Structures are given as structure tokens and as C-alpha cells.
Amino acid sequence: ITYxxxxxPPRGLPGASVSAAVGGQGVLWTNNCPRPTPAERGELLSDDEWEHYLGAAERYLGVTDDTFSGSVRQQRILERLGPxxxxxxxxxxxxxxxxxxxxPDTVHYVAxxxxxxxxxxxxxxxxVRHVLFHRGRASGVRLADGPTVPASAVVVAAGAFDTPILLHRSGIRHPALGCRLTYHPVLYSQLVLDPDVCGGAGDVPPRLWIPPAPGAPWNTMLLRDTNPVPPSAPDVDLPAHRLLEIQTFCPVDIHPDNTMTxxxxxxxxxxxxxxxxxxxRMAAVLADQHELAGALGRFRAGLEPQWMELGFAHVMGTCRMGAADDGTCVTDEFGRVWGTENLYLATVGVIPDPLAVNPTLTAAALAIRSVDRLLSGA
Incomplete structure (x- = not known):
């Protein structure tokens, strides 16, 4: 991983990074795939299109919401927090x-x-170092060691950062490139659950979701996940079945001066x-985590709520899609780069609206739609 x-400073997104590992940023993915709420979907796709392409993405990715339904902790958290x-x-x-x-303690993550x-x-x-063009058409790509690879069409799926970097290096300097981006400040904490919420030592770990709502427009997950921060005394050694992480994604508003230069x-x-x-919004998220923790147990020492480095998670909108080439978007509503006939983008970078939820499923749905458009020859 390269930062x-x-x-x-915080406004410079010190947590922003790229990965050149096999799997790319997918090496950091914990496979959470919620649908965007209706309020997050914008107007580029009709309701029927959203339903079709989100469903297609769920089938490709094998998405289910009952993987952890056998967890005793999950059932007890639902009973305590749900009402x-x-x-x-x-x-x-x-x-x-x-x-x-x-x-019981092993997940096969779809990849x-x-x-x-x-x-x-x-x-x-x-x-790949450059996309090659001939008379407005992408004709192939040039590799770092010199050779070129011809292509009848090119789809760039290099993430929110490397996609605009490759476009810029290839001579595409659209004014919207890198502008109006958004991301998720992530608030992280770990709880010590009340004993009556816990299952036994062999209990399946919980994985629950509190979707964004009008009065709470952020995305919260209650789960067992990787722990980036060491605990402090007296909570250094605790049984795993007593622990629960809260992760909240807080959307940042789109603004024309939010830039990646x-x-x-x-x-x-x-x-x-x-x-x-x-x-x-971030202050409200912090208060919300305290309320959730109070209902389930207490914060683990050293793992009280803390913000991850800004830019760590889910940067979106670096090469936005839109309905018109008006300087606010890089591609049309199908992901085709303006001014080209056959160069398409497939990345969370094309998502044009702020999302609170994990963007994977949304980006996959838009990518499938882009491929359908490309293959149709329209």
C-alpha cells in the first residue's frame, strides 16, 4: 500500500492510498455490500434500472444478508437495539x-x-501507462515496458485514484477530473458487551447494519472486524466473544472545491x-456511537471512538458521471468518457452523488450497466 x-493536514487526506497488490484495494475489502438507499441514488438511472443492476451486482458477488443469522450475539443485539x-x-x-x-469462525469472502x-x-x-487514441477512439494501451496492446474498446477500472491518474497521463484533462470528490470519515470503536448480550466462546460473530435514515444520514455497522488499534489496561486480554466493533461511515458533502490535483x-x-x-454530521455520529455503546455495554479501554485518518475509506467522485458535458462530470451516464467513442470507466470514482453506504455494490451495478451499453454498440 502506498500513501x-x-x-x-486533514484537508489533504493523509489516509488516502493506493495498492499495487494482487486484488488491488480489494485486499482491504471486508465484502460489505449494502444497496444505496433511495435518497442516495440520484437521477441518472430510473428506479427500474437501479433494481435491475443492483440485483445483477448482488448475483455476481453472491450477496446475502443472513450469513450471520445464527449468531447468538446478533440475535440479542437485535432484541435490545431494534425497538x-x-x-x-x-x-x-x-x-x-x-x-x-x-x-463458525471462518468466512469465505467472494473475490x-x-x-x-x-x-x-x-x-x-x-x-498500463497510457490509453492510446486514434480519431477520438481508444485504440489500445501502452505498457510500461514499451509494447502496445490494441483494443476495440478500453475500460479503465483502476479505482478512484489510479483511474484519473491514468486518464491525465493519457492526455485527458477534462476540467471535472478530480473535482467534486467525496469520501467517508470513519469513526471506529470497540465495545465490551454486557454478559447477557454474549453467546458462548464458539458463537458465530455478529454482523449488523443500521442503514442511513433521514434523521441519521450515516452508515453504521456492528460487527467483528480487523482491529487497527491496540487496547489498553485493564482491557488488554478479553475473550473474543465479549467484543464488538462499531464502524460508522459519515458522508462528506460534494463541493466544487473538493479537489484531487x-x-x-x-x-x-x-x-x-x-x-x-x-x-x-460528524459530531452527531460521535454522539450516536456513545448511545449505541451505552445500550450494549461499554467501550474497551484504548478503543474509545476515534476517527481514522481522513481519506482512508471510500473516496468517490474523482471522475464523476453525469447527463451532460457541462464541466461537472467526466463521463456520460453510461460511464463513457466525454469526447471519446469507446473509453469507459468502471470505478467508485464515477459515483456522482454522496453515499453513506459502502460504495462497492453501487459501483458494480454502474459498471455492469456500462458494459451492457458498450456491448450494445449504442
């Missing part, structure tokens, strides 16, 4: 995820091999200041 600038949240107009349900239990199994797709490993030498700089509405 752009870990010494940057409280419902009274506030909020929901609590199983977290949709791409994976399945293969043992590339599962998706491509049996389809005969040939995967080549190469470092790419220099001719490839250097990248971010400028995404938190504005008054963003800070108010």
Missing part, C-alpha cells in the same frame, strides 16, 4: 455481504476467482476541507 502523503432504533425511525438488520460461512469461475476470461498482468509529473495533492455541515 500519497501521510504528513498532509430503540425503530422508535427513532431507524432500522437494524443483517449486513448484506459478499461471502458465506464455511465454519475475483469466484466471479470469473468458468467464464474463460484471460487475465494478463501488466503495468494531478501534476504533469504524476504527483497528487488533495484539498477537501471539512465544512460546517460535515462537522455537524
Amino acid at each position: 500519497f502523503d501521510q504528513t498532509a 430503540v432504533l425503530a422508535a427513532a425511525g431507524r432500522d437494524l438488520r443483517g449486513q448484506p455481504m459478499a461471502g458465506r460461512l464455511v465454519a 475475483t476467482d469466484d466471479i470469473l469461475a468458468g467464464v474463460g476470461v484471460r487475465i494478463e498482468t501488466a503495468d 494531478i501534476a504533469d509529473d504524476g504527483a497528487v495533492a488533495f484539498d477537501v476541507p471539512l465544512r460546517e455541515a460535515d462537522r455537524a
